Amino acid sequence: MEHFMILQNRPEISVLLAVMISLVLLYLVRSQAHKSIRAFCRVISNAMRLAAASVVNAEKKLAQRNREVLLASGMKEIESELEREFQRVEAVVQRDLQVYPSFHRKMDDLVTKIDEDYANSTEAPPLPPPWISAVQAFAEVPADKDGGVAMILGEIHKTLEHQQKSALEEYRKSSATRHGLLKKIMPFCRQLSKSLEKVGKTITGLEERAKIIDEKMADYEQIRANSETAVRKLSSSSLTQFVIAGLVMLIAIGGAVINFNLIALPMSEMVGGGSYIGPHKTSDVAALVIILVELSMGLFLMESLRITHLFPLISNMDDRLRTRMLWISFSLLFVLAGVESSLAFMRDRIASDMEALRQSLAGAELAATSARSLIPTIGQMVLGFVLPFALTFVAIPLESFIQSSRTVLGICAMGFLRLMAFVLRLIGNVAHYFGKILVSLYDLVIAPFLWVEKKIVREHRTEIKMSPKEEVSQ
Amino acid sequence: MKRFLILFLAMGILLAGCTDTTTHSRAVYMLMDTSGTYTAELKKAQAIINFLLGTLQPGDSLAVARIDTGSFSEKDIIQKTTFDGRPSVANEQKRVFRQKIDDFVTAVKPSPYTDITGGVLQAVEYLNETGTGKRTILVFSDMEEDLKKGYVRDFPIQISGVDVVALNVTKLRQDIVDPRKYMSRLAQWEKRVISGGGKWRVINDLEHLEKMLQE
Numbered sequence: 001m002e003h004f005m006i007l008q009n010r011p012e013i014s015v016l017l018a019v020m021i022s023l024v025l026l027y028l029v030r031s032q033a034h035k036s037i038r039a040f041c042r043v044i045s046n047a048m049r050l051a052a053a054s055v056v057n058a059e060k061k062l063a064q065r066n067r068e069v070l071l072a073s074g075m076k077e078i079e080s081e082l083e084r085e086f087q088r089v090e091a092v093v094q095r096d097l098q099v100y101p102s103f104h105r106k107m108d109d110l111v112t113k114i115d116e117d118y119a120n121s122t123e124a125p126p127l128p129p130p131w132i133s134a135v136q137a138f139a140e141v142p143a144d145k146d147g148g149v150a151m152i153l154g155e156i157h158k159t160l161e162h163q164q165k166s167a168l169e170e171y172r173k174s175s176a177t178r179h180g181l182l183k184k185i186m187p188f189c190r191q192l193s194k195s196l197e198k199v200g201k202t203i204t205g206l207e208e209r210a211k212i213i214d215e216k217m218a219d220y221e222q223i224r225a226n227s228e229t230a231v232r233k234l235s236s237s238s239l240t241q242f243v244i245a246g247l248v249m250l251i252a253i254g255g256a257v258i259n260f261n262l263i264a265l266p267m268s269e270m271v272g273g274g275s276y277i278g279p280h281k282t283s284d285v286a287a288l289v290i291i292l293v294e295l296s297m298g299l300f301l302m303e304s305l306r307i308t309h310l311f312p313l314i315s316n317m318d319d320r321l322r323t324r325m326l327w328i329s330f331s332l333l334f335v336l337a338g339v340e341s342s343l344a345f346m347r348d349r350i351a352s353d354m355e356a357l358r359q360s361l362a363g364a365e366l367a368a369t370s371a372r373s374l375i376p377t378i379g380q381m382v383l384g385f386v387l388p389f390a391l392t393f394v395a396i397p398l399e400s401f402i403q404s405s406r407t408v409l410g411i412c413a414m415g416f417l418r419l420m421a422f423v424l425r426l427i428g429n430v431a432h433y434f435g436k437i438l439v440s441l442y443d444l445v446i447a448p449f450l451w452v453e454k455k456i457v458r459e460h461r462t463e464i465k466m467s468p469k470e471e472v473s474q
Numbered sequence: 475m476k477r478f479l480i481l482f483l484a485m486g487i488l489l490a491g492c493t494d495t496t497t498h499s500r501a502v503y504m505l506m507d508t509s510g511t512y513t514a515e516l517k518k519a520q521a522i523i524n525f526l527l528g529t530l531q532p533g534d535s536l537a538v539a540r541i542d543t544g545s546f547s548e549k550d551i552i553q554k555t556t557f558d559g560r561p562s563v564a565n566e567q568k569r570v571f572r573q574k575i576d577d578f579v580t581a582v583k584p585s586p587y588t589d590i591t592g593g594v595l596q597a598v599e600y601l602n603e604t605g606t607g608k609r610t611i612l613v614f615s616d617m618e619e620d621l622k623k624g625y626v627r628d629f630p631i632q633i634s635g636v637d638v639v640a641l642n643v644t645k646l647r648q649d650i651v652d653p654r655k656y657m658s659r660l661a662q663w664e665k666r667v668i669s670g671g672g673k674w675r676v677i678n679d680l681e682h683l684e685k686m687l688q689e
Binding site for chain 2: 265268269271272273274275276279281349350353354357358360361362363
């Protein structure tokens with residue numbers, strides 16, 4: 001510090017002199033300093049703006065890519081849905097409408113039969129007897145004294161009554177026959193009604209399917225038209241899928257953890273409890289490997305069943321080969337589930353042995369082994385057997401998760417890039433205004449000199465203005 | 475297929491290379507003072523051994539030895555074992571171990587001298603042989619060394635990487651009269667252990683021992 005003293009033993013004056021010299025120097029290099037500050041800040045500002053523009057460009061490209069991915073996946077999904085709907089329609093048509101000609105013939109036969117029966121059952125009005133006009137003429141004959149006409153008329157009356165009775169009987173008989181015929185029509189009518197109902201249901205089902213297909217087609221057209229509505233709809237669907245699949249995956253992870261705890265201890269009986277792979281026990285790693293192998297088998301099983309499509313190679317396989325793969329993966333899963341069940345049994349035994357040892361070491365009396373319930377053992381074994389199969393279904397949310405994560409990650413990356421662009425622009429602007437502030441501060445530091453300079457310049461200008469007048473006056 | 479086999483073999487070798495059986499296992503050597511009146515404290519030592527048996531894991535090693543006139547001898551080791559990796563076998567070994575210790579405690583006779591240094595040297599030898607990652611010597615004694623004439627023990631001991639824990643260090647009659655003796659005794663041992671490259675601790679509460687073993 002002493003080396004910087006201008007005047008020995010006078011630090012205050014030395015500091016003052018140093019400040020003065022610095023101020024003078026600052027004043028002298030003012031213009032260059034301003035240029036340097038401005039240039040430096042401009043460099044930073046421009047670099048940041050350039051970087052921000054580049055990031056915005058990247059974000060746009062990413063947005064475009066995300067859009068393409070989203071639309072492509074949406075299109076693929078709708079295509080498969082449409083295919084499935086058409087398959088259903090085809091199944092309905094094949095099942096119900098393929099037999100329509102025979103059905104139609106049957107209906108035709110039924111209608112003819114009903115028609116015939118109905119025609120037969122129509123009521124025929126009883127014809128008046130042909131001699132009735134003769135009776136009428138005779139009835140108009142005036143009555144004689146001996147009562148011959150009355151007798152004849154009485155006889156005619158009797159005959160008429162008899163004829164009426166027989167006609168009534170005949171009419172009743174024919175009515176009964178007609179009713180019999182109408183009764184026979186009833187089952188045909190019912191059959192006809194049922195058949196029509198069935199056709200009606202099929203047609204209604206087809207109508208509903210057609211409506212669904214129409215809706216899907218409308219969505220498909222929107223996607224093909226690259227519309228904003230379709231993109232928004234697909235994005236929202238992806239986010240929902242991501243959240244739901246994530247939740248189910250969390251539940252599955254819980255199941256896997258329970259599974260792991262079930263087999264980690266007995267695995268030490270198989271691979272030894274004293275060896276380590278890195279910082280982890282070999283038995284733990286082995287248990288984890290078993291669970292992961294089970295998960296893989298579950299994935300292959302789901303792939304072979306064509307429920308998921310994570311491996312196109314498997315779903316594109318020849319059906320015979322795929323079936324073979326299905327059985328292989330199922331067998332392996334079954335064996336592993338059996339192994340896990342045995343391990344769960346072993347775990348129970350080891351745990352109870354350890355507990356007995358701990359109790360004996362602590363000096364406590366041992367509980368009677370016979371009193372131990374078998375339910376926990378069986379429960380653990382069942383759990384050990386069922387969990388691998390239950391974990392198989394993780395493949396479904398996993399597929400959804402992976403597919404939706406493409407969109408979600410894309411959106412997150414877009415958000416990050418947008419934020420980055422904003423920060424870069426902010427830094428650029430801050431650098432720009434910081435340069436201005438620095439220039440002002442610089443001037444503030446040498447303000448007295450600037451004031452003097454201003455004064456001198458003003459006086460000089462006044463002198464210049466005055467001088468022509470003086471010259472004129474002289 | 476050939477390429478797959480090579481890959482599989484490489485993975486196997488890699489995994490085998492990763493397998494580490496030494497660094498994570500623990501070896502505990504417990505020295506029990508059987509001199510004079512300290513024999514009365516052996517019931518506590520028995521409880522500590524039981525606690526150790528309950529705490530140590532498959533693959534760990536445990537040895538229990540007595541401190542008598544000349545402790546630098548294998549004969550003084552009452553029982554030593556490295557627990558099997560299989561938990562069921564390890565449990566059986568622990569039962570046998572416990573039985574041996576019980577038998578010893580019931581039949582033990584007090585020794586006239588106390589050779590702690592010899593015991594520690596024997597312990598270091600055993601622990602180094604085990605090749606374990608964590609090595610601990612538990613000295614269940616009042617830490618008052620009383621050597622027979624002619625026994626040489628006043629030399630530095632090499633116990634690098636070993637934790638030496640003095641357990642149940644009882645106060646002697648002269649310690650009650652002059653506590654400085656007790657403190658200087660412990661300080662002297664601490665100095666010997668630290669200068670030998672070891673770590674020194676005094677634990678009189680079993681709960682602290684539990685925490686230490688869990689570290």
